[in-house]
Amino acid sequence: MxxxxxxxxxxxxxxxxxxxxxxxxxxxxxxxxxxxxxxxxxxxxxxxxxxxxxxxxxxxxxxxxxxxxxxxxxxxxxxxxxxxxxxxxxxxxxxxxxxxxxxxxxxxxxxxxxxTGESPFVGDMIKANDDLARKNGSIVAVSHNRRIFDAPTRRVDVSIHSLKGSVSGGTLSSFINAFNRYSFAQLYAIHAPYSFSPKKPTPTEPIKSSSLWIKLFGLLYIRNLGWLGYQSQSPIDRAIVHSTWGLLDGTSERYGDSFDWHAWVRLWGPIAAIFWHFTLWSLTALFSLRPVRWLLSKIWYKPGNGVAADKIQKNWLEYRTVANVDDGPTQKPAKKRKSVARLRFDSDPYFFTGVTLAEAAKIIVRRNDTQAHQLGGGVLTPATLGDSYVAALKEGGVTIEVKSAEGKETVKW
Ligand SMILES: NC(=O)c1ccc[n+]([C@@H]2O[C@H](COP(=O)([O-])OP(=O)(O)OC[C@H]3O[C@@H](n4cnc5c(N)ncnc54)[C@H](OP(=O)(O)O)[C@@H]3O)[C@@H](O)[C@H]2O)c1
The missing domain is CATH 3.40.50.720 (NAD(P)-binding Rossmann-like Domain)
Known part of the structure; x- marks a missing residue:
C-alpha cells in the first residue's frame, strides 16, 4: 500500500x-x-x-x-x-x-x-467499486430539522430559483455521449431514486407519488418555492441525495425513515409551468434523435471551450429548499414544521463547480473528523463532508441561509 x-x-x-x-x-x-x-x-x-x-x-x-x-x-x-x-x-x-x-x-x-454529471458512469462505478458520490444543498436543511426541531426529515423539495449560465462544449459532449450509449429505458433504470443507495427505504408512512396534474401538465405549486417545473438534472441528483440517505442511515446524522427528495426549477406561474412542461418533453424527444445531437455538436462550443471567463462573472445560481419535519404517522402537530433554505452563488455555475471540487478536496486531505472520514472511505457523497463542507463553501463565496417555518400543508397542486 x-x-x-x-x-x-x-x-x-x-x-x-x-x-x-x-x-x-x-x-x-x-x-x-x-x-x-x-x-x-x-x-x-x-x-x-x-x-x-x-x-x-x-x-x-x-x-x-x-x-x-x-x-x-x-x-x-x-x-x-x-x-x-x-x-x-x-x-x-x-x-x-x-x-x-x-x-x-x-x-x-x-x-x-x-x-461528473453522468449517472451511468456513477452507477457503473458504484457497482464496480461500491457506494456513491456527488453534491446538493439539502444537507443544510436536513441538519437544521434535526437540530432545531429534534426530529428527522420527511419530504424535501429543492428548486433552482434563478440561474444565469451556459453549457460548455465538454458538458454537451458528455450528454451526447450518454444518449449515444444508452437507450431511454436504460437511462430510466439507471436513474431510479434508490439506484445508488446502499440500502432501500422502509418508510413509516407511504411516500406520496406525484399527482396526475403534475404528470400530465407539470402543474406544481409549493409554498415558499412557488410554481415549479421538472428539472432535467433531477433524476441524477435525486439518486445521489437518496444515496446520502442510505450512507448516513444508522449514524447520528441520519435523515429519517420517510425521507424523500425532489428537485425542480422555479417558473413564473401556472401558464409558464404548462409551457415549460411541454417544451421540455419536446426538446428531450428531439435530443433523442442522433442527427439532432450531431447537429448540436457542430454548432455549439467544442470540448475545451465555453463562454469566455470574463463574460460569465456576472452570472449567478440560486437554489431554494423546503424540508418538512417527519412528525411520524400518529403524533401530528397542529401545524406542519419545516426548514426553508436558500443557497446563492453570485458567479457562474461553472465557478460553483470549481469551488465545490476544490473545497471538498481541501477538507478530505486536511481534516479527519467528517462523517466521510468516519465512514472510513468508499464511494461517498459530498454531503457526508457535513458542516465543514458547508463552512468551506461559505468561505468560497456561497451564501447559505436556513430558517424555521410553520404553515399549512406546503405542497399544493
Ligand atoms: N456536474 C456538473 O455540474 C458539471 C459542471 C462542469 C463540468 N462537468 C463535467 O466535467 C467534464 C469536463 O467538462 P469541461 O467543459 O471542462 O470539458 P473540456 O473543456 O472538454 O475539458 C476536458 C479535459 O479533459 C482532457 N481530456 C480529454 N480527453 C483526454 C484524453 N484522451 N486524455 C487525457 N486528457 C483528456 C482535456 O485535455 P486537453 O486540454 O489536453 O484536450 C481537458 O483537460 C464534463 O464531463 C462535464 O460534463 C460537470
Missing amino acids: VTKADRTHEVLLWGATGYTGKITAEYINKNLPLDLNWAIAGRDRKKLESLNEHLKTLNPTRPLPAIEIFRLKEEDLNILTRKTQLVISTVGPFQLYGSDLFRLCAQNGTHYVDS
Missing part, C-alpha cells in the same frame, strides 16, 4: 487544461491554503505551462503548482494515483475516460473527487 509519505502531492488536478479544470485551478490558486502541495496534470505540457503563466499573473506571490504529464493509459494512471493523496478529475466524458482512473484510485487508496 502506498503511504502518505510516499505521495509527492496532496492534491492533483487531472484535466487542468479544460474549461472546468482551468476554473478549478484558478480557484485553488486564489483560495486554498498557501502551503497546499498541489499539481496540475494533463497530456499537453505546453497547455499546462501556459496555465501556470496565467496563474502567476493572477497571484504573483503564490508558489506555482507542479506540472505532471500523463497519458490516458493504465500504466500512467497507476503512477498518477500513487503520486498524490487526492485526485480532482475534470476529464470527461467520464464514461469514456473516467473508469480506469476511478478504479486505480480505489485500488491505490487515493482519494478522488470529480465533476
